[in-house]
Amino acid sequence: MSLAGLLLAWYDANKRELPWRQDKDPYKIWVSEVMLQQTRVEAVKAYFERWLERFPTLEDLAAAAEEEVLHYWQGLGYYSRARNLLKGVREVQAQYNGRIPDTKEKMKTVAGVGDYTAGAIVSIAYNKTATAVDGNVLRVFSRLYCWREDNALSSSKRQITEWVLQNMEVSRPGDYNQAIMDLGATICIPAVPRCSLCPLETVCQARRRGLEQVVPFRRKKMAVKTVRVVAGIVQDGGAFLLRQRPAKGLLAGMWEFPATEIADTETDDFGAYRRMMAEKLGQQVEREGLFWQSRHVFSHRQWDIVFYRCRLIKKGDLPAGKNIVWLEPSAWSRLAFAGPHRQVAEKLEKELQNI
């Protein structure tokens, strides 16, 4: 039997039941594919269900405000995905009258849709012969062909895409693509693959050579920079001071308690914070006590963050613009909080309810 035959027979018996596999609505496929970018299936499920309750159709999403869209994405990470999805959906609404294109070439021109996502959408929703090469597919095929070069290289991706296409079952392109992903997620996993359960064990060249734990070749990991951050919880009556992060960069556009990065060598962390509050935000604050501290790890950076509860000595005028506001907890629900600030906001809300 052909590679695709073995694969699809396995898939038919073992495919995962997932919320976005209930039908082939291209809008739902699109949403799921964007959520799944660099994000595990288990983490996506609940977000996907909530999303579809609020934005059941492409038209509903296209009409939504970005702020609300971000709120429904809060906690999933890579927030540009949400912004680009909204942008892309609006493009399709405007340029294609709300009908999602059925060719990979057209889909790739839409915001937030790259080679992988375009291929996944048209193969799954429209049964078009198109490759969708993600991390799973790279791993599975680099093992099948015992490819000994770094999969991060564009040359590796080009070669593997060619193999994926050569072996494609053209009668079921969507299932073929998803079958490889399911195999990669459950059997052909990164460190120690479960080869004895694999339908492709007999045709896998890495397995034949005993190299299934060596392939794919792993690239060196990047250094993670540690940054100290001080944040303050400043209250005036029932309102707390909140600030929106810049529109570009880390956690773009997300809300947080006013915070500042401080040097490793700084011994008086609150002193640095007090100065920042006075100079940049025009507020005089004093430390009341430690509220919370935590370590937040990003892919390329690490925050060691301390939240101090502050007393407002003298309330000043806030800098012009809408990026910093006094806001009561009842109005927080529509905001998207940045990383660890979300946990602190939830703790504060809980604390206030108990009083």
Place this chain on the structure above:
DNA sequence: AATCCGGGGGG
């Protein structure tokens, strides 16, 4: 080609 962009859970 290299870097940036989050968060979470598997192993």
Place this chain on the structure above:
DNA sequence: CCCCCAGGATT
């Protein structure tokens, strides 16, 4: 703890 995940945009 380490790894890396149904990647895309930007430079």
